[in-house]
Amino acid sequence: MIDEELLNIIVCPETKQDLALAEPGLVEKINLLIEKGELLNRSKQKVSDKIDCGLVRADRKYLYPVRDDIPILLMDESINIENI
Helix, strand or coil, rough: CCCHHHHHHCCCCCCCCCCEEECHHHHHHHHHHHCCCCCCHHHHHCCCCCCCCCEEEEECCCCEEECCEEECCCCCHHHECCCC
């Protein structure tokens, strides 16, 4: 899980908006799409590794995946969640 202190200082690398932990239901939906092979990241690459949790941008447009307690704060790796 993401440390609370870290969560208070990291921001979206693109917009500098705050990031918040994704709700468990959203993580579950994303992992189901990954399992089905139906999820693409922002760079249009298929996401093949499930996420442990995610960090959602304040405008709720993108999620940055977290795997092995490490946030992946790369814009190309972010996942558009507007239609999930």
